[in-house]
Amino acid sequence: MPDTNDQSVRMELDALKLYPGTAMYIQSQSDGSHTRHKVQFIGTIKGKSLLVTLPFENGKGMWIQAGHTFVVRGFNGIYAYALSTQVIRARAHPFPYIHFSWPRAVDCQMVRKSLRVETSLPARVTLADNSTVNVTLLDLSAPGSMLNTPTAIGAVGEHARIAFAVDFEGNTSNLNIPVIIRNIHPKEDGSGFHIGVGFESVAQNDALILHYVINTIALGANP
Numbered sequence: 223m224p225d226t227n228d229q230s231v232r233m234e235l236d237a238l239k240l241y242p243g244t245a246m247y248i249q250s251q252s253d254g255s256h257t258r259h260k261v262q263f264i265g266t267i268k269g270k271s272l273l274v275t276l277p278f279e280n281g282k283g284m285w286i287q288a289g290h291t292f293v294v295r296g297f298n299g300i301y302a303y304a305l306s307t308q309v310i311r312a313r314a315h316p317f318p319y320i321h322f323s324w325p326r327a328v329d330c331q332m333v334r335k336s337l338r339v340e341t342s343l344p345a346r347v348t349l350a351d352n353s354t355v356n357v358t359l360l361d362l363s364a365p366g367s368m369l370n371t372p373t374a375i376g377a378v379g380e381h382a383r384i385a386f387a388v389d390f391e392g393n394t395s396n397l398n399i400p401v402i403i404r405n406i407h408p409k410e411d412g413s414g415f416h417i418g419v420g421f422e423s424v425a426q427n428d429a430l431i432l433h434y435v436i437n438t439i440a441l442g443a444n445p
Contacts, residue, residue, distance in 0.1 A: 230325040235254050238298045252290040269324055276318035286312040286320055298436040301330035338363040339439040345386035362436055366420040374415050376403050388435045395431050399424055
């Protein structure tokens with residue numbers, strides 16, 4: 223779960239300074255659904271409406287009924303936000319999109335620097351002697367990760383590299399990041415080890431992808 227400040231704030235939608243293509247997640251409140259659907263922010267007509275792409279399910283555009291209430295959630299790099307809005311209409315041309323009503327206010331929570339989310343991502347660690355071990359990332363944050371490993375790998379203070387694939391805006395991105403082993407703990411059931419690693423010298427592009435993935439997972443999408 224996100225590590226956030228205790229106080230939330232309310233602000234106008236324009237204050238979030240969203241850019242076209244930003245990922246959002248919409249959830250219907252009219253039918254009691256708990257499913258969140260990924261959409262993309264298109265733009266706003268100030269004081270009148272919010273425009274987002276139409277969500278797709280099983281390869282088909284979803285039926286969105288006028289008047290239904292939705293909660294829209296997202297993250298702008300500083301705030302995790304949520305707003306309540308009603309469907310004005312859905313359009314098929316010039317491309318499938320939805321007009322939502324202009325929200326009265328947006329509930330925002332400032333996210334601290336170290337946001338940590340649970341994952342189950344397969345990865346491969348390459349040690350200094352070039353030996354490799356398949357592991358699982360149990361969590362992920364900008365500073366590092368906790369690994370689940372079948373055997374103890376390396377030693378505290380040793381440097382290594384970790385490679386894993388993530389979904390970045392619908393495309394697979396392969397990350398290969400230098401790490402340092404911070405701690406090693408045997409699992410209570412004797413089935414392996416939990417190993418904490420810190421990321422080091424992360425390339426700018428990889429850092430941006432990590433930031434996107436961590437916040438996408440925090441918003442409820444699949445890791």
